Amino acid sequence: MHLAGSIPGDDPVSFFRTDLTGLLNALDAARTWGVGRFAVASSIGNYIGRPEICWTEDLPLPVADYPHLIIAFKKAAEPIVTHALQGTDVQPVLLRIGSTWGPLMDPESAFSPKPPYIGAVLRGETPPALPDDAAEDSCYAPDAGRAIALLTTAPTLPHTVYNVSSGQPVSNREFVEAVKAVRPEIAGDLLPGRTLGPAPYLDITRLTADTGFTPEFDINRAVADYVDWRTTNPR
Template sequence: MILVTGGLGFIGTHTARALLDLGESCVLLQRRAVTALPATLAAEHGTRLFTEQADLADREQVRAVGDRHRITGVVHLAGSVPWPPAPGHPVDAARAALDSLFTVVQAAAEWKAARVVVASTIGVYAGAGAGAETGHGDVDPGAAAPLGEDLPLPMTSGHVIPAFKKIGELLTDHLAAATGVDLVNARISAAWGPLGRPASVFFAAPQLVHAAARGTAPDLSALYAPAHADQGIDLIYAKDCGRALALLQQAPRLNHRTYNVASGRVTTNAEVVAALSALAPGSPIDLPPGRAPQAPADICLDITRLRQDTGYTPEYDTARAVADYLGWLRAGNAR
């Protein structure tokens, strides 16, 4: 039985669905009280799917979950980052964030869980692409050459999320050797789709689809950089992301400590708009051509390791992803 922390969150829900589809049973752990299950999971509740409420800051609460269920593996998607900022001293917030990772690893060792997959982020690559070697030894001129897991990363970070994910990756490397638990880092690219945030500050795709579903112009004011047609990022559809994480958890053998979980290609805003135009003709979406001067370089991730060790292949190209997401929203789902 696989424990999924943050199991009723965006990626957690899709990961649980994928694990169930692979024949596994799951325990979904949430800090807040579980009031309702998504329709995609409700049918298996009480048979192959169970929910638990526990705070990762409370080791005894987490240990008690293992008393009620035989945990054989963990997918750790909950926090471990002091974001968004909470009241109180920032040192206390940082301590609590890291302690949640320690709690999960310690519990997994006590349960003799075979593997813990820990969520990291594409954000760890920020500043590492231009002029650096990619995973295959090529030189990246700053465009969209796929970035491999062995690419040296800068020790600095412009945001607290990738900063703490880098710290987490270093800790998992140490703790894997110290505890004997197979700890695996999953560097997740820009995930989007059903149950995700309606608006992202990093990329425009969710706003574009939600606007098309409403028949309104998209509000892109929250983005860190203005959205132009030719800008893009490695988008991974939520269902592909959940399946990739499930495959990492279930693979009989993994040959690496870190894996990119991504589509392996850049999807531009223009591609998303083109797919929406075919499905929602007349949608008032009009992006400026080219690229914004302050836009960062497009990033895509090399998924060779993931393919080789798990058999993963993305199932959702841009057109299929947009159609699925738009259909989900048009069916009355809020996000």
């Protein structure tokens, strides 16, 4: 399983060289050791530019401008992995991972509003107001980890590409209500809706059919678990 990556600095070439070197090292190890399966973290961002709301693995990936170098590398990693393993007995598995959040994530992460919001609540501060009707694909980290584990240990996998997420979007209103259920003394405001329309999310029908995976955490259970985890862990 190759899930590693670095944080881009000012030089994109340096970032791509670092992450590509790490990926190629892992591929060399997989081929040398003759492992049965090589799973690599791809991204929900690969689908950027698709007009659909529910993103499935068989959608052609468009050419698009990506908001972050990490997404660009994740998209490039897919054909690198599949071509590097051609002619070997190592099965590639491309993990298009959704908006995962939870324990061990940077508590002030810019990639998800949830940990910083809950961090403010736990400090007794009023968290920043979130747009009422905004939503995002959302998967709690323990669920994402279990899905990836199932994909790497399943006796057989009939596909190469798998979406990894909860299979449904979560709105800011649902998230804030879940936080209030745990810490009702902190009232977080919601900004008026911006009528952004439905949020795109990952379809996990293939993941469920091939591994039996179903999420154990809805947003209420995820928030309660994360708040409990954060009270005894700094990150």
